[in-house]
Amino acid sequence: MKRVLFIIAIVLGACSSTPQRHFTDENDLREVQAVLKRDFHARGSATMARMESDAVQRACNLYDNAPPEELSKKLEAEQMAAIKFPDGSLMGDWKRGETIAQSGRGMQWNDGPKDVAGGSCYNCHQLALKEPSYGNIGPSLLGFGKLRGTSPEMQKYAYGRVYNSKAYSLCSQMPRLGHSGTLSEQQIKDVVAYLLDPQSPVNQ
Amino acid sequence: MAEPMKIRAVQKGDVTDVRVLMVHPMETGQRKDTSGNIVPTHFIQEVSVRLNGKSVLEGQISQAVSRNPVFSFRLKGAKVGDKIDIAWLDSKGERSQSDAVIA
Amino acid sequence: MRPFFLILLLLAVPPAFAQDSKKEIERYQRMIADSSPAELYELAGEAAWKKPQGPNKVSLERCDLGLGAGVVKGAYAQLPRYFKDADRVMDLETRLLHCMLTLQGRSREEATKRVYGNEDVASEMENLAAYIVGESRGAPMAAGDTHPKEKAAYALGKKLFFYRAGPWDFSCASCHGEKDKRIRMQDLPVLSSAAAGPSVATWPAYRVSSSQMKTMQWRLNDCYRQMRMPEPDFASDATIALALYLTVNGKGEPYRGPGTKR
Amino acid sequence: MNSLRRSTLQFAAALTAGLLLPLRALAAWNKDAFGAKTAADALKGLGVGASAESKDIVIDAPQIAENGAVVPIEITSNLTNTKSIVVVIEKNPFPLTAKFDFGEGALPYVKVNVKMGESSFVRVLAEAGGKFYSASKEVKVTIGGCGG
Numbered sequence: 001m002k003r004v005l006f007i008i009a010i011v012l013g014a015c016s017s018t019p020q021r022h023f024t025d026e027n028d029l030r031e032v033q034a035v036l037k038r039d040f041h042a043r044g045s046a047t048m049a050r051m052e053s054d055a056v057q058r059a060c061n062l063y064d065n066a067p068p069e070e071l072s073k074k075l076e077a078e079q080m081a082a083i084k085f086p087d088g089s090l091m092g093d094w095k096r097g098e099t100i101a102q103s104g105r106g107m108q109w110n111d112g113p114k115d116v117a118g119g120s121c122y123n124c125h126q127l128a129l130k131e132p133s134y135g136n137i138g139p140s141l142l143g144f145g146k147l148r149g150t151s152p153e154m155q156k157y158a159y160g161r162v163y164n165s166k167a168y169s170l171c172s173q174m175p176r177l178g179h180s181g182t183l184s185e186q187q188i189k190d191v192v193a194y195l196l197d198p199q200s201p202v203n204q
Numbered sequence: 205m206a207e208p209m210k211i212r213a214v215q216k217g218d219v220t221d222v223r224v225l226m227v228h229p230m231e232t233g234q235r236k237d238t239s240g241n242i243v244p245t246h247f248i249q250e251v252s253v254r255l256n257g258k259s260v261l262e263g264q265i266s267q268a269v270s271r272n273p274v275f276s277f278r279l280k281g282a283k284v285g286d287k288i289d290i291a292w293l294d295s296k297g298e299r300s301q302s303d304a305v306i307a
Numbered sequence: 308m309r310p311f312f313l314i315l316l317l318l319a320v321p322p323a324f325a326q327d328s329k330k331e332i333e334r335y336q337r338m339i340a341d342s343s344p345a346e347l348y349e350l351a352g353e354a355a356w357k358k359p360q361g362p363n364k365v366s367l368e369r370c371d372l373g374l375g376a377g378v379v380k381g382a383y384a385q386l387p388r389y390f391k392d393a394d395r396v397m398d399l400e401t402r403l404l405h406c407m408l409t410l411q412g413r414s415r416e417e418a419t420k421r422v423y424g425n426e427d428v429a430s431e432m433e434n435l436a437a438y439i440v441g442e443s444r445g446a447p448m449a450a451g452d453t454h455p456k457e458k459a460a461y462a463l464g465k466k467l468f469f470y471r472a473g474p475w476d477f478s479c480a481s482c483h484g485e486k487d488k489r490i491r492m493q494d495l496p497v498l499s500s501a502a503a504g505p506s507v508a509t510w511p512a513y514r515v516s517s518s519q520m521k522t523m524q525w526r527l528n529d530c531y532r533q534m535r536m537p538e539p540d541f542a543s544d545a546t547i548a549l550a551l552y553l554t555v556n557g558k559g560e561p562y563r564g565p566g567t568k569r
Numbered sequence: 570m571n572s573l574r575r576s577t578l579q580f581a582a583a584l585t586a587g588l589l590l591p592l593r594a595l596a597a598w599n600k601d602a603f604g605a606k607t608a609a610d611a612l613k614g615l616g617v618g619a620s621a622e623s624k625d626i627v628i629d630a631p632q633i634a635e636n637g638a639v640v641p642i643e644i645t646s647n648l649t650n651t652k653s654i655v656v657v658i659e660k661n662p663f664p665l666t667a668k669f670d671f672g673e674g675a676l677p678y679v680k681v682n683v684k685m686g687e688s689s690f691v692r693v694l695a696e697a698g699g700k701f702y703s704a705s706k707e708v709k710v711t712i713g714g715c716g717g
Binding site: 219232249250253255258259260261262263264265266267268269270271273274275276277278279280281282 | 679
């Protein structure tokens with residue numbers, strides 16, 4: 001019991017004196033952005049347009065990834081509204097989905113126009129048990145479809161999460177794979193199948 | 205004539221620890237160079253270690269030995285001041301030979 | 308990112324598998340460090356340091372890396388730092404470039420034509436870095452953190468570290484900001500803390516996966532590539548500020564490079 | 570890599586002093602065995618017969634290798650008068666990786682970095698007293714970085 005009290009004490013301590021934020025105000029953000037624009041240059045597909053920051057990035061930067069509640073809700077709703085959900089089934093081919101989940105390519109300056117982009121999923125998530133080399137920045141998705149089923153609502157949730165994770169959790173570290181143009185509609189459907197399809201190794 | 209090897213031979217009690225660093229690409233024939241064409245196979249096949257001119261170890265190796273090979277061997281019955289020379293021959297017939305004195 | 312106190316309450320303990328595989332990977336890292344060709348680059352770097360070059364046909368042996376002209380022993384462990392002659396904070400590669408321009412009379416364009424080598428031929432900068440850092444082995448790292456410009460560079464480095472940008476909204480902290488995180492099997496040190504020590508103490512490093520000796524400038528360059536950002540300018544203030552931020556965070560760690568990594 | 574100053578001097582010194590003995594014929598490289606696509610064919614090519622498992626062959630290899638390009642393998646044979654050691658990486662395209670023959674002055678020990686295409690068993694065979702012995706160890710090759 002003593003140990004639990006001790007932990008709660010730390011937690012309260014940490015909350016009361018909120019740590020000094022990394023960026024004081026919008027001007028601070030602009031100064032850092034100016035340094036990036038001065039000291040970087042375009043290369044391959046990575047153009048300097050990528051230095052522009054949108055409302056989501058500004059909010060997450062300014063508030064150390066924990067913006068006030070109503071700002072988060074507002075921006076999440078805007079992001080959700082921008083997701084184009086295809087009609088009909090959102091489950092594609094889980095075999096292609098596995099290749100996408102394994103591949104870390106896409107959007108880098110050394111990715112050529114002919115290179116097929118991947119989702120880098122295994123970098124951060126566990127998915128199929130047979131792949132021991134997985135990251136843990138994101139939660140484990142082992143047995144995702146077995147646990148949650150393949151209802152249209154679940155397909156839409158999975159599709160939306162992959163398309164734009166910030167629509168669900170504004171400052172999530174998961175890239176906006178659809179919103180950023182990394183993965184195509186079909187590729188996202190294939191990833192959804194990899195997550196939900198009972199045949200997929202994720203659900204074995 | 206290929207780059208010389210880096211040999212370190214140190215006497216420890218009655219055993220001599222020999223470590224040799226060789227400069228060689230050890231191409232497997234599966235690698236593509238920066239402009240995208242396959243680099244043909246090219247690797248060390250034979251290695252010979254001699255103590256004072258007498259062969260003590262003969263090795264045959266494949267392209268599965270890593271690039272810039274690093275070997276460690278142990279000799280017995282040698283002493284500080286003895287001479288070790290190591291030679292290799294690769295799949296293109298290139299050779300290299302270096303020697304060192306046991307410290 | 309869940310608020311701070313929730314993480315504390317969860318006190319997640321990594322599952323057993325990840326625990327002993329972490330131990331096994333550390334064993335692998337020790338084994339490849341034992342039998343590494345890194346030494347070959349240190350030798351080549353020593354030769355490059357002494358080789359007269361440029362219009363002035365002068366070697367780099369009079370280059371002041373911070374401890375006096377030509378002093379190499381222990382110099383890297385005190386970089387990056389402020390240099391009065393250039394009125395600028397510089398890391399090792401920036402300082403070497405400075406000496407190439409001022410002592411050897413070389414043009415910036417020529418000296419930076421090929422700063423990153425390949426597995427067949429390392430770059431001059433990579434060989435030089437391997438030699439110079441090797442001469443700081445054992446010295447506790449002590450990058451400059453007292454001069455106003457050093458403090459400003461640290462502050463800028465810290466802001467760059469936490470600034471999320473680019474199509475994937477990543478900052479350095481996205482991967483290097485939280486304990487016990489991995490990308491696949493690759494452990495991610497929290498570089499915004501003292502845990503940066505072992506990392507900055509082993510870069511530059513021979514990368515077995517590419518059979519190349521890689522420098523700190525390359526390390527930052529390649530991280531930005533994988534963050535899907537445009538390319539940082541070689542030896543720019545942004546890269547120096549980041550290098551200084553990481554090295555000051557790891558202050559006191561005994562330097563033990565050039566390292567050998569996967 | 571431009572010239573290596575210290576080693577070059579070492580090499581040059583040997584040349585001038587005439588110490589450089591002519592290169593004798595090295596052990597001829599066994600083309601069939603090294604060209605074999607399976608471990609069994611490779612061992613047949615080397616004339617290595619059936620082997621008994623033996624704990625006297627000690628293999629020190631990482632359980633997990635972050636990258637298959639450099640996997641350090643250290644082998645010690647404690648079998649009395651070991652004549653040779655053979656290293657086979659079963660899942661490699663060409664499994665036979667190395668064969669070392671030990672003469673009078675060398676201990677049956679070798680450490681070498683090898684490449685592994687994927688996770689696989691590393692099998693080591695030793696010839697001692699006219700008989701063959703073997704031991705093996707599994708090495709898991711993982712993907713370390715962001716796979717990009």
